[in-house]
Amino acid sequence: MKGSRRSFLRTSGSLCLTSPLLASRAEAKTAPGNNAKKIRIGIIGVGGRGTGFLKASLQMGAVDVPALCDIRPEAVQQGADLVQKSLGYKPEAYTKGPTDYKRMVVRDDIDAVFVTTPTVWHGPMAVDSLHAHKWVFSEVPACNTLEEGWEIVKAAEQSNAGYFLAENYCFMRDNMMVLNMVEKGIFGTLTFAECGYIHEARTLQFNEDGSLTWRGELNSSKTLIGNTYPTHSLGPVSQWLGITRGDRLTHCTSMMSRSATFREYATQRFGPNSTGAKASWNGDTCNTLIQTESGMVIHLRFDIASPRPHNLTFYTLQGTGASYDDEAGMYIDGKSNGWESISGYYAQYDHPYWLKHSEQAKSAGHGGGDYFILQHFYRCIRENSTPGIDVYDAVTWSSLIPLSAKSILEKAAPQEIPDYTRGKWKVRRRFEWSKA
Ligand SMILES: NC(=O)c1ccc[n+]([C@@H]2O[C@H](COP(=O)([O-])OP(=O)(O)OC[C@H]3O[C@@H](n4cnc5c(N)ncnc54)[C@H](O)[C@@H]3O)[C@@H](O)[C@H]2O)c1
Structure with missing residues (x-):
């Protein structure tokens, strides 16, 4: 060896x-979008990961995409083109700087927010989204400081929505x-x-x-x-x-x-x-x-x-x-x-669980992990249940x-x-x- x-x-x-x-899963919570046919998502950070999740979600037929946010307008434009092609409309763009996401997460036509930005942003973006009662799909890690960790815990405990760390x-x-x-x-x-x-x-x-x-x-x-x-x-x-x-x-x-x-x-x-x-x-x-x-x-x-x-x-x-x-x-x-x-x-x-979804996960990145995290996140929102990585x-x-x-x-x-x-x-x- x-x-x-x-x-x-x-x-x-x-x-x-x-x-x-x-x-059995932990206690259910009430969340917006529970009865919605499609889950309405907003993505903060339409770079490598954000675009990958957008494409996969559109392919799964799982989502509506009312809004996209990135500090780079061209990144949002590329994401918007994908949505236009797939769903026939352009999402609203939030591109006015590093904290413009705050305007997006309070929209009442969004159920869930993807946090796919550089790691220093994960903590604050998750907290603001949870405060706005939006489900959070956070890229890894969750945060960089102990204090941010407590802030996310407090926000999640007070939120009507759930938090999922996308640890593929x-x-x-x-x-x-x-x-x-x-x-x-x-x-x-x-x-x-x-x-x-x-x-x-x-x-x-x-x-x-x-x-x-x-x-x-x-x-x-x-x-x-x-x-x-x-x-x-x-x-x-x-x-x-x-x-x-x-x-x-x-x-x-x-x-x-x-x-x-x-x-x-x-x-x-x-x-x-x-x-x-x-x-x-x-x-x-x-x-x-x-x-x-x-x-x-x-x-x-x-x-x-x-x-x-x-x-x-x-x-x-x-x-x-x-x-x-x-x-x-x-x-x-x-x-x-x-x-x-x-x-x-x-x-x-x-x-x-792996066997059940392995066929669909075959072509997904990171040994199929990238499929499983989306599948699990959307299922938790639909069932209004606490994610398995909370x-x-x-x-x-x-x-x-x-x-x-x-x-x-x-x-x-x-x-x-x-x-x-x-x-x-x-x-x-x-x-x-x-x-x-
Ligand atoms: N789970 C995995 O296997 C895996 C793999 C790669 C990256 N990641 C993580 O995913 C995250 C994103 O990585 P990536 O490779 O997609 O990076 P990336 O640079 O391709 O994308 C990040 C995007 O966020 C945007 N951005 C930066 N600050 C912003 C802000 N304040 N508001 C809005 N948008 C902002 C950037 O313009 C860029 O488009 C990172 O935290 C990284 O660690 C995880």
């Missing part, structure tokens, strides 16, 4: 999860299969998980002229350091472990390497006096250890700088009964003959952004992870994806 990352830690961990308690990695086939196996008790008592977002993204930091894109600005910001993108990793793992639903993240500690790659890349491509060559970049790689209330340990890694082929999935899970490793395969104690291919387990353990999951996973930064600045000092559920994690049940 490609083992060096595995040797980072060999933990024995202690007691943890008992058999999962499955229950939760819906990849293997991640869903592992969830199914955990819930069937195959892994026994869980002790340890590893996860990481390791996606070399040097070119995404720079425009052709060497100036920084929004990603480049973010990754060279003095305040946003550490793990700035934790939810692709922590999302699936938190679902396996029942985080905010029977267990909770209690504290973490982080260390970060020096920054080297982005600066060297910028110097080579744009010269030693370029913005990128002089910028104060985030460290190349950040490692975080997280403890859970029940005694599990999670190793979370983040690296978008180091040159290496993209590893879309970077997960392991250890329990007393089985072990999963995205690279090595699956091992069930007493049954497997060493590591076995993950695909050999599909027939028996594919998640029913506001508490969203802000808990995202809290590792500011907490990793603080720990790094304090020489790996442990940081308390807020309990955004205010104790409800003890009674919250796992979401029943098999019924979704």
Whole structure:
């Protein structure tokens, strides 16, 4: 096996999860648009993701699109052309600057708002949309600060509409299969998980002229350091472990390497006096250890700088009964003959939710995940039910952004992870994806 990352830690961990308690979806809320045939959406940020969701939603025949918003009029124009072609009318455009979205979200002919802007905007845009009683489909992460997390929780608790974090990695086939196996008790008592977002993204930091894109600005910001993108990793793992639903993240500690790659890349491509060559970049790689209330340990890694082929999935899970490793395969104690291919387990353990929608999801991005998030969001609005990745999951996973930064600045000092559920994690049940 490609083992060096595995040797980072060999933990024995202690007691943890008992058999999962499955229950029906959380309490329904009243929301506008519940009886509407089509769901009426507005999109803030009609860039790569926003346009992708617009196209997919139009193809699904699921939506009306009364309004689109972007600071770039040409982005709204392109989106409007798609709507014109598909539905025969042009949405109203909101293009008067970075806070013009506020005018859009209060429209009374919109049920749901897509927040598909750069990450620094996710928190405020979600809060304003929830205050206007609009369902929120938020791109990841949910927010960048602990305070924003509390603001989103408060807004969601007061809103007539629901909040969904569009964490598409939760819906990849293997991640869903592992969830199914955990819930069937195959892994026994869980002790340890590893996860990481390791996606070399040097070119995404720079425009052709060497100036920084929004990603480049973010990754060279003095305040946003550490793990700035934790939810692709922590999302699936938190679902396996029942985080905010029977267990909770209690504290973490982080260390970060020096920054080297982005600066060297910028110097080579744009010269030693370029913005990128002089910028104060985030460290190349950040490692975080997280403890859970029940005694599990999670190793979370983040690296978008180091040159290496993209590893879309970077997960392991250890329990007393089985072990999963995205690279090595699956091992069930007493049954497997060493590591076995993950695909050999599909027939028996594919998640029913994944199976039900796999055909439609086939051509969608991120291993089908991009289809599942839309399907789930629209279903929750139609049924007026709380999404399976809700506001508490969203802000808990995202809290590792500011907490990793603080720990790094304090020489790996442990940081308390807020309990955004205010104790409800003890009674919250796992979401029943098999019924979704
Ligand atoms: N889940 C995934 O797999 C995945 C993949 C890629 C990106 N993302 C996330 O999706 C988000 C969008 O990424 P993208 O690749 O589409 O970026 P993008 O740059 O292609 O699109 C962002 C759009 O937001 C617009 N915008 C910026 N500030 C705005 C504001 N204040 N009001 C209105 N519009 C504004 C920009 O003009 C741009 O059109 C990011 O948060 C990113 O992290 C998630």
